[in-house]
Amino acid sequence: MKAAIIYPGIGLPKYTEIPEPLAEKDNQVLVSVKAVAIKQLDKSIASGKHYSSVATPETGHIPGGDGVCLLPDGTRVYGMGISGMMAEKAFIHKDRIVKLPSALDDATAAALPNAVVGAAMGLKFKANIKDGDIVLINGATGVTGQVAVQLAKYYGAKKVIATGRNQQSLARLRPLGADETIAITGKHEHFVEQLQELHRVTPINIVIDYLWGRTAELILSVLKGKELFTNPVTYVSVGSMAGDMIQLSSAILRSVDLKLTGSGIGSWPREHTSSIFSDILPEALQLAADGKLKLDTVTGKLANIAELWTMDVPDGKRVVVML
Numbered sequence: 001m002k003a004a005i006i007y008p009g010i011g012l013p014k015y016t017e018i019p020e021p022l023a024e025k026d027n028q029v030l031v032s033v034k035a036v037a038i039k040q041l042d043k044s045i046a047s048g049k050h051y052s053s054v055a056t057p058e059t060g061h062i063p064g065g066d067g068v069c070l071l072p073d074g075t076r077v078y079g080m081g082i083s084g085m086m087a088e089k090a091f092i093h094k095d096r097i098v099k100l101p102s103a104l105d106d107a108t109a110a111a112l113p114n115a116v117v118g119a120a121m122g123l124k125f126k127a128n129i130k131d132g133d134i135v136l137i138n139g140a141t142g143v144t145g146q147v148a149v150q151l152a153k154y155y156g157a158k159k160v161i162a163t164g165r166n167q168q169s170l171a172r173l174r175p176l177g178a179d180e181t182i183a184i185t186g187k188h189e190h191f192v193e194q195l196q197e198l199h200r201v202t203p204i205n206i207v208i209d210y211l212w213g214r215t216a217e218l219i220l221s222v223l224k225g226k227e228l229f230t231n232p233v234t235y236v237s238v239g240s241m242a243g244d245m246i247q248l249s250s251a252i253l254r255s256v257d258l259k260l261t262g263s264g265i266g267s268w269p270r271e272h273t274s275s276i277f278s279d280i281l282p283e284a285l286q287l288a289a290d291g292k293l294k295l296d297t298v299t300g301k302l303a304n305i306a307e308l309w310t311m312d313v314p315d316g317k318r319v320v321v322m323l
Helices: 040-047 106-126 143-154 167-176 188-201 213-223 250-255 270-289 302-309
Strands: 002-005 014-017 028-037 066-070 076-081 089-099 134-138 159-164 180-183 206-209 233-237 258-262 296-301 317-322
Touching (some): 014 302, 028 076, 028 106, 066 089, 106 233, 106 270, 134 213, 167 180, 180 188, 206 213, 250 258
Parallel strands (some): 159 180, 206 233, 233 258, 296 317
Antiparallel strands (some): 002 014
16 A cells, blocks of 8 residues: 655655555554644654654654544544554544544545644643633644634633734634734734733633743733732643743742643543543534634645645645545
């Protein structure tokens, strides 16, 4: 069968012929793959930089941890892979499957789940979002941030504040549910001033942060309390696109009712993880089928995997490999 293979630290994925997988176990099923999104997580794992990476330069790795596929009986599902999924055939977990709405196209169905999980797990379980909350999405112009804006509103947020580097991408978030947008520029004082005014008028309850780094330091400085009683804030780190480290003053932790936590692989308890397939994804994929959750995709063939892997796409779009 045809597949993409990548070796950590040795360049781009290669389109090649490999044997079909054979060793099927009780908890897995062999499927025909239809579509697989290229995500930053896949690139990080494939390069060996992610903490869950297991591939070696000798064995290589089929990228793609999830995708749209057909079960042996022809049922179209989203599935979580056991083997890499950028191949004509792959093994998926029998208990990590979501049947797809007929109205949802393969590309969107492949692109959405990772973004939905990256948004919903932080909003629902780490931040415990409720009706009337004021939510700040830091780094909202990316794919997952864009989905987070939409889900925050769907889950009951009264106001969603979105930050990002690209002014045009920020403007496109307005129709998706962003009530306020703040551009991240080199002028940190302007960023802080705008955020301070919004926080003064409508105190922020939840921060979902996909950037971390310097922007996190600025946001936390805005949240710093100056009175006897402060507004409770849950700050959830989901990504670190702007840097993995920050400086955090202990005065911030002592001056505000702040819960600082993270959302990612390894941080979710078993019961929350199981809800991904029983509740979160079925609900979100149906929203997408109904036109109520939007995500733009760019598609290409598996044979062009090297080109697709390095493709420069606009903010808010995801590349999907079609098989």
